[in-house]
Amino acid sequence: MTVNLNHTIVAAHDKHASARFLADVLGLEVSPDYGPFVPVTLPNGVTLDYMEAPGNIPTQHYAFLVSEDDFDEIFTRIRKAGVSYWADPSHSRPGEINTNDGGRGTYFDDPNGHRLEILTRPYGGGA
Template sequence: MTVQLNHTIVAAHDKRASARFLADVLGLEVSEPYGPFLPVEIPNGVTLDYLETDEDIAPQHYAFLVSEDEFDSIFGRVRAAGLTYWADPFHHRPGEINHHDGGRGTYFDDPNGHRLEILTRPYGSGG
């Protein structure tokens, strides 16, 4: 059996707004609710299942490997939405993208403070 990530739960104060934010930025769809979860399926079959909570949320990091064309489209939506973006996960280089391993990458936050990343080359892949 091959081990594959199938889904992960993403805590949100407003699961509908948070799922819609991710889907809109990445150019995806929000799926039908599944129990208390509101899923957003990524094209490789992994689902991010948004779960609403009133508790404090510890920000998590979610990185999405995208093509060069997808990067352009997603980054365009990030900028059009007026989102702050950074070249690094620590928010030290605002308004920049990185070019690690010959690709492009950038970070931006979702409404709950989760750190989202889009990158065109896996880190450590050379370039």
């Protein structure tokens, strides 16, 4: 059996600004609008489709596994943009990265309060 995640819908107050934020931080492109969605396609083919949503948006978590070199580039963009970051998802260790399982990781929020994460080693991968 083959099962792959193809896409997910990400709720946003401003779908264009939110898609642009993710694309800029990760060094990706925003695709043309597709119906009510603004897609950002990851290198593995999975698409995050931003869609406008009114009212309170429940916080979601999106983790991106990246190479060590990509981590450095993304983390530099996060800091240059003045985006706050934390070593943990509960935001109790501000201005830090973690070294879980021998890799590096950090959490930051998008404009809608979604918790984004970059990490260089899957959790439970050991060192």
